[in-house]
Amino acid sequence: MTTALPQRDDSAVVRFCGDSGDGIQLVGNRFSHEAVRSGNDVATFPDFPAEIRAPAGSTAGVSAFQLQFGTDRVYTHGDQADVLVAMNPAALKTNFARLKDGGVLIVDSDAFTRKALAQAKYDDDPLKAINASRARVIPISMSALILEAMRESDAKRRDILRSRNFFALGVVYFMFGRDCDDIIEWINTKFVSDPLAMTINRQAFMTGYAYAETLELIAWKVPAAVQDNSTPQRTITGNEALSLGLIAAARLADLDLVFGCYPITPASDILHSLARERDDDIVTFQAEDEIAAITSAIGASYAGALGVTATSGPGMALKSEALGLAVSLELPLVVINVQRAGPSTGMPTRTEQSDLDMALFGRSGEAPLPVIAPRSPADCFHAVIEAARIAIERMTPVILLSDAALANGAEPWCPPDLAALQPIRPGFAKSQLNGENNNTAFHPYARDDRLVRPWAIPGTEGAQHCIGGLEKSAIDGAISYDGDNHQVMTDMRLDKINRIRHDVRSFDFLGHQNEKDLTARCGQLLLVSWGSTFGAVRRAVLEAINRRLAIGHLHLSWLNPLGEGIERILNSFEKVIVPEHNQGQMTRRLRCEYLVDAKVLPLMKGRPFSHAEITSTIRSTIG
Template sequence: DAPYSIQPARLKPGKYRNVTGNSALALGLIAAAQKAGLRMFCGSYPITPASDILHELSKYRRFQLTTFQAEDEIAAISAAIGASFAGALGVTGSSGPGIALKTEAMGLALMTELPLVIINVQRGGPSTGLPTKTEQSDLFQAVYGRNGECPIPVLAARSPADCFETAYEACRIAIDCRTPVILLSDGSLANGSEPWLLPDVNSLPKIDPDFATDPAGFMPYKRDEKLARPWAIPGTPGLEHRIGGLEKDALTGNISYDAQNHEKMVRTRAEKVRRIADRLEPTEPFFDPAGDVLVIGWGGTYGSITQAVIEARQTGLRVGHVHLRHVFPLPNDLTDVAARYRNVLIPELNMGQLRFHLRGQLGLESVGLNKIQGKPFHVAEVRSAIESLARRKHLPAEQEIA
């Protein structure tokens, strides 16, 4: 006679433990460093809601892990870059205001082409904003928020448990491609918890730092098929080279003010990031592969969107769901997938940043469902938007559903 009944969870058999988003991020970083055979260094400055990542990592020093609470955000990321230069996996974390302070050093990490993972646990903004509330308003900051042509891969986790896999993937890309990588989480993921199926560590993807060791023919900016330059640990005989924020010669690494060389280096760094999309798995929508509405989401809206799509399909609508882990570069086939649906809906906890990003990068027209209240979506809000959009036959471009 109870008004509600809760069915047993349909979970894959295995051993589970409870994780928060922040604790899962920490474990993903450790797993990646161990798989790569690297020491890990995390330099951070306390800030809500990211501080627990540093706290969690400090418990695992037995895994060749150094945690450093710096005097400020700039010192934190600069120390992490130095650790990467020395042959460790450098990591730094913060929230939106702290990421703003780190941006100059992020450009340095890109110019030096060293592995670095930068975690942004988003909160309500701007400025101090709503430190204890969730939001998705730092997408533009992550993709575009630096001086100069400074492309950095951006990944986003979708659930507390998914934070592990996303952190591992961010480290793999950073090491393989010799680039800083930004990982976006948010307050609801960071402090939310769920059961996490313990992975088989032997089945985790291989990560090979592939340090340069042979001085014969060594050139610090001679690139491999991924356009990654050699990672040479300081002090290795015969591998001495210049490093820093000034533009470098495309092969020798010497400081260069040559106009053609600068354009070549800018385009090469951009192409290196673009090629990441060529190695992504094909995009497979959840639920209907074609139909009335495709819902594209990213980050912590995953749960609300998934349940809303399930309920909308129960009314007879044909609805698909794509949840992006790779925000930049975007999957190459995303435009083709979206073309199989009459309408595209993008729910996000901001004023439409992913919607504008997709339009600018891919020319993809969509309709936004936007909420900026420091709270996640209710399932009913997303379901109502899906049903409303499915009933419409002709839509003006760049429309937002109230």
């Protein structure tokens, strides 16, 4: 099966869409996997509704999966699709705008019945109205073709028709010259317990592939980057990377991991994957509510494990009292917030970055804590290890801000050499017992030069103590309502967090000049990103640098404390723009910390920025 395809040293964007029950996420993931396997870089964006199965054929029930794959680095899942596969009229209706002008539209024409058109609220057949310059429409009678291909089969008509997604996958495989061996092998393994489904899906896939070959439906081949030994063989989603990173962190610290969690979209997959990894040092606990999820994790940390909880915005709101307790107790704790569109229930499956203010300030009293944000799905692995390292070594709760786009999106991943990672060192208090002379009082709030207190876990002889949410006397930890002491403790808690900035890599910079060569106002425009906006901003800035613009990109990994050196970078540019999925939370932070006239570029549409949106801002600002 070697068909000569035109090679483009480039990338392609494919978007699959259909009913929630059509298996769109499955084929999207398989196609991504194949792209990675064959050496492309990939970024994916699953885009699905919160409802499990809205009525079939309705626009509310449309599920989509978009990916960009490329020879070189791919930073985003792509702005608009080169190829759009729409399995029914509702999918076409909700996704057609995502197809670029002149792109290829593949539809299952058998699904465009009068009833289905009416359900999607189309008056006429929309396919007829698409003119040739807008899109090249390829209607394929998918249902009829697979029924025909399997007419000898004993399988029920309904079961055969459920394999339409594999037919469509076969078509797209051919279009991009993908090798079929791996997907066939995968189908054989995946459906090993259901031989009928195995046969149907395999046959549907091959029928689609052969049909595309017959029609010579050729897109282009996206060649692999020059093969070297660093070619990743797997993809990883943000939520998977967080789960694996947590296990790695616990083992680097030689601690048990106790993960307390209450189900919430889009964080639940972390619980699912950790529950599968339960081991004698990995404990998962599905708590009765968000508060029990975090308080059980606090209890676990008090007893000497790495306590972790994960949630999304509404759950984060419920946890805020307990977070304040963790700040007061000065115990290790990792709190993951996979942000989604809010306020309140908002749009549970859609992405947003609007919990930054809550992470930084959303507690009663002065309750500072470190906040870190991963920039890509794979970066979640390292970010959560860093979060755990700071939590354990600095005795503090740490918030990790992920988001729905990172959580479900995937990218290729090279597993790290775990043995080469720096071990995490808990500062456990030592047993204080000296025979009968056990009179040396243990001081739970005595601090070292980093202002870190000892982690005295139950079971440690001679270190018995009681701590709580009441203000504590500095050093001995006894209850204290003394005003001078409260001032000291408040300052100490802040200073302790601020000192972390000396020991972490809290940002990185890329610009028309190296960071060390920056001078005041030497550049025209600085774009600042944090979290998942990294990809779109990085790509747009790279293009602008190639156009010889005096531009820079500052990406913040630690959002609290902010790193030293940020101020100099901000002052090296005439203008500062912060694209973020909120109304300016990081922008306000930079303005207030550094007195810089930063402007926000807000996007609150439940989807990530496209690089075109960033590029157009760059153009309108500095040309």
